[in-house]
Amino acid sequence: MRILYVGDAACLPEDLADYIGDMGDEWKVETVSDGNSAMFAVSNTTVDVIIVGPSLPDLAPPVLLGQIRTLRPxxxxxxxxxxxxMGSTPSIRLIGVAHRLLPLPxxxxxxxxxxxxxxxxRDLLDSPRLRRAIGRVEHLPSPPHLYFALTRALEEDEGNSGDIAQLVSGDPAIAAKVLQLCNSAFFSNGRAITDLRGAVTRLGLATLRDLVLASEVFSMKTGSNVDRAALQQRALLASRLAARILPRTSAELGATAALLxxxxxxxxxxxxxxxPLDPDGEPDERPGHTEAGAYLMGLWGLPMPIVEAVAxxxxxxRSSLRTFWVPGAVHVATxxxxxxxxxExxxxxxxxxxxxxxxxxxxxxxxxxxAEDAA
Known part of the structure; x- marks a missing residue:
């Protein structure tokens, strides 16, 4: 296991070398001070883990991690x-390219x-058994294009409520579904929302984006016989719960993960x-729906905290996180x-x-x- 640390070595624990040494001769930690040196190292040899400090002299950490993702996915x-x-929301760019965010010290x-x-x-999502099982699905759902278009708009801080509404209205079927969900008991406060710009103003961009995601995902044609309406209702409830359970800085991640x-x-x-499995029946070789869903999220390139929470x-x-974060909130909410x-x-x-x-x-x-609103 070759670990490369990029940045000020003072950020590393003093006893990390001793811990790594106890893992065996095959575990090694190397350090470089800047992003260009890291790219040179990764280009010329295999690096299993890269840890990037909070600031680098030449590249922003999201830029370096994005380049690493392209070169060595x-x-x-x-x-x-x-x-x-940690008290504020990490940049969307960083969340999108880092598998894990760790606080200092x-x-x-x-x-x-x-x-x-x-x-x-990684082993779960790279399982040959899972790849074979998913490979038998003739047409895997394609990534929700409108959701990712909204994500890019948010990442680049471009567009006002009118621009975002226009982007959603480009797909009339999705726009109609979004307005329907906006006026559901999950989001309505008693006043009907009749236009997408009003939805953006009332709900905010992040919530609107999740409604677009729900509209796209639960309308996918996959050949499954699941009750989509019931599944979507549970997902929306879980999404709202996860957002309420988590602090504001993590609410958006939790809401999306619970939705999916x-x-x-x-x-x-x-x-x-x-x-439940039948203990006396034949072994069921089908993949479980959680790992299959996580595999699909991985293929779509969603942030790792979402993939991990779904899995x-x-x-x-099974998550090694020792604090209550997105995986825990999604477990409770679902x-x-x-x-x-x-x-418990x-x-x-x-x-x-x-x-x-x-x-x-x-x-x-x-x-x-x-239930009252549905009565």
Whole structure:
């Protein structure tokens, strides 16, 4: 395992070399001070993990990680953030190119846990069995084009509410569906929204983007017999819950991940992991819908925090994160939205079990409001 650190070496834990040494002779850490030196190193030899400091003298960290992604897509990419940055939303560009964001000061255990967790996720998504199973799907859904167009507009800080509304209105079917969802019990405050510009103004760009995503994803033609209306309703409820559970700086990631958590059910030939296996029956070789959904999200190039939350939301303890973040919030939100058990041992290990009653009450109030509006 070759690990390359880029930036000021003072950001690295002093005992990291000792920890890596205990892993065996095949584990090595090398350091370079700038982005161009990193690109030279990656171009000339295999690098398994690249860790980029919060600032570099020549390249912005998102630019370097984006170049690494193009040159060596298999390399695990980790970005370090100053403690002050963790209280604000990391740039969309950085979230889009880094597999994991780690706060400074950094502990050696945190580095190794992140690497092992991402290796496991990479192995899951690169599983030959999963590739064969997904490969049997004749037509994989294409990436939702309008969602990614809105994402690019947000990344580049371009366009006002009118411009965004015009972009959505270019697809009349999606625009109609978005307006329908805007006026649903999930988002309506009693006043009807009749135009897309009004939707942008009331909901904000991030929420509108997720509504576009829901409209595109749950309209995909995949040959699956799943009840799409029920699946979408659960997904929207889980999305709203996850956004409320997480702090504002992570709410957007959590909302999108929860919205997509069960998207694997839309693929034919997958096993619904909500249904128990028959212990006396034949082994079921079909891939589970969580890993199939995560695989699809990976193919679409969605940010790794979303892919990881989709992959592990039914087994959140498989994530090595030792803090309650997107995977945990998506687990709680999807479980409550689907009336399924919440992994209380997992929440206890993270010190947030005491918040579960409040989250249950929140989910109950949202469900009651939806039921009242539907009556």
């Amino acid at each position: 298999e390399t695990i990419r980790i970005a370090l953030l100053q403690a002050t940055e 950094l502990a050696s255990e945190t580095v190794l846990e992140a690497i092992h967790s991402l290796e496991e996720l 958590a069960d998207v694997g059910l839309l693929l034919p030939g997958v096993r619904d992991e909500r249904q 592990f939301h039914r087994q959140p303890q 479980a409550l939205a689907g009336n399924e058990p919440v992994d 041992d997992y929440l206890k290990s993270l010190g947030v079990l005491n918040q579960l009653p409040a989250w249950r009450e929140m989910a109950g109030l949202m469900s009651e409001r939806i």
